[in-house]
Amino acid sequence: MSVFIHPLSDVKTKKIGKNTRVWQFSVILEQATIGENCNICAHTLIENDVVVGNNVTIKSGVFLWDGIYIEDDVFIGPNATFTNDKKPKSKHYPDQFLSTLIEKGASIGANATILPNLKIGQYSLVGAxxxxxxxxPPFSIVAGNPAKVIGQVQRD
Structure with missing residues (x-):
């Protein structure tokens, strides 16, 4: 199977791996990199300085701003929110946006908010x-505001 890009999406990048699907009303900017076998659901935005690994699912309503890096086998639930600026102001931009790394196998629940300049450890689970x-930390289950470790993920 080749790349599927819904005709109602706006995809500028050429760096999309095979078997990836991009659904309607998604916007992906020119310098973004998307891996193989990904599912990018409707109503998503992916900026330029974003890397998405292989086998990643990005559910509807997720915006990936510059500086977000996602490794393989990650799940991002609907309307999860990422940020890349700790002190945002209108029309005042930092020289470089802060980065966030989502490590291999992590899952982020619906409506979770991820502040900038963080690492979400491998196979961790962020609650809705x-x-x-x-x-x-890797293999941690976190929930709440602010998120706290409430358990450990058991690998299958």
């Missing part, structure tokens, strides 16, 4: 609605 204000 959690507000992540600090790094999440």
């Amino acid at each position: 609605g959690a507000v992540v204000t600090k790094d999440i």
Whole structure:
């Protein structure tokens, strides 16, 4: 299977891996890199300085701003929110946006908020609605506002 890009999406990048699907009303800017076998659902935005690994699912309502890096096998739930500026002001932009790394196999629940300049550890699980204000250790389950470790992920 080749790349599927819905005709109602606006995809400028050429760096999209095979078997990836991009659904309607999605915008992907020119310098973004998208891996193989990804599913990018409707109503998403991916800026230029974004890398999405292989086998990643990005559900509807997710915006990936410059500086967001996602490794392989990651799930991002609907309306999860990422930020890349700790002190945003209208018409005042930093020289470089802060970056966030989502490591291999992590899952982020619906409506979670991820503050900038953090690392979400491999195979960790961020609960729905959690507000992540600090790094999440690998294999951790976090929930709440601010997100706190409430358990450990067991690998299958």
